[in-house]
Amino acid sequence: MLQLVFYWMGDDITIPSILVKSIKSSNNDHLKIIQISDYSTKEIDGVDKILRIKKTKNILMDRLSGYSKIETKNNQTIFFDADTIVLKKLDLNIYEPGIYLYRRTKSAMFNQKYNYLYPELANKQIIETMPFLAGIVFIIDEYNFFRDLYISSKNLSVNLKKWYGDQVLIKQYYEENISNLKHIKPSLFNVIEREPGSKIQLDLRNKYLAVTFKGITKNYIEQVFNALNDNNFFIKN
Numbered sequence: 001m002l003q004l005v006f007y008w009m010g011d012d013i014t015i016p017s018i019l020v021k022s023i024k025s026s027n028n029d030h031l032k033i034i035q036i037s038d039y040s041t042k043e044i045d046g047v048d049k050i051l052r053i054k055k056t057k058n059i060l061m062d063r064l065s066g067y068s069k070i071e072t073k074n075n076q077t078i079f080f081d082a083d084t085i086v087l088k089k090l091d092l093n094i095y096e097p098g099i100y101l102y103r104r105t106k107s108a109m110f111n112q113k114y115n116y117l118y119p120e121l122a123n124k125q126i127i128e129t130m131p132f133l134a135g136i137v138f139i140i141d142e143y144n145f146f147r148d149l150y151i152s153s154k155n156l157s158v159n160l161k162k163w164y165g166d167q168v169l170i171k172q173y174y175e176e177n178i179s180n181l182k183h184i185k186p187s188l189f190n191v192i193e194r195e196p197g198s199k200i201q202l203d204l205r206n207k208y209l210a211v212t213f214k215g216i217t218k219n220y221i222e223q224v225f226n227a228l229n230d231n232n233f234f235i236k237n
Contacts, residue, residue: 002031002092004078005070007063009038009055015218016082018225020046023086025234031078031090036066058161060134061153064169067146072139079146081135083218085225086210088237092140095182099145100138101174102184104131106193117159120168130167132174135212136189149173192217204233 004023008016016035023033024046035047038055053066067079076092107127115122121129139145149169156165174181190211192202202211202224213221228234 001074002076002078002090003034003070004031004080004086004090005034005036005067006080006082006084007036007066008044008082009041009059009062011041013042013044015221016044018221019080019082019084019086020044022084022225022234025229026086026237027089034070036063036069038062058165060163060166061150061156061161063134064146064150064153064166068144068150070144070146072142072144074141075139076141077139077144079135079137079139080210081133081212083214083221084135084210084212085221085228087204087228087233088207088209090209092138095138095140097141098139098182099142099180100140100182100184101132101170102136102189103186104133105186105191118164120157120160121164130164130171132167132170133191133212134166134170136184136191138184145173145177 006016006019020033023031032049033047035044035050037043037050037052039052040055043050051066051069053062053069056062070077076095078090078092080086104127107125110118110121110124110126110129112122149166152169152172153161153165156169160168188209190203190208191214192211193214204211211224
């Protein structure tokens, strides 16, 4: 079974609702949508299943916990950040069984104002310490490696449990299992990032499967989705 998994926590469900709407618009109900949330977050209209987990003070560790509970054997599973718009029909039949990671295509120095909080990441390129995006992962008929990551998370420092730790763990897992892991083509996704004062670059001509909004650019996700709908993007594609 093809299934798409996302995590969301909070009272405002605008962003995950747009993700689900985009899936419904582009995929004609041919996949199962699984929401992972705490016990107070509302169920998103259109999901096929909601998995509730206990909330802690560490949101990314909660996401790892939820991801680790997904059955990936005998399934084709896509893990997406909720701040994503799916643009095309998702089809993983062309992929061999395995775990597929998405390597960053852009980098910058770690934000120096957080250096004292995250000395492990300070004064280093992000692509060096966190080369893979935790929000784009395929697991095709393979063991759910998020179970191992969640176990390993117990040994993280308190600061990395709070933020960034999931990406650090993926890097460690990759280095220990490099021969068993595969890569997602970067051309399949448009990852939107913006530095303060610059404009968003949103080019859909390359036939991306999805576009993911990082950082402050997620403020534009509803506007972009509405523009796509108004221009019949999903009908044309």
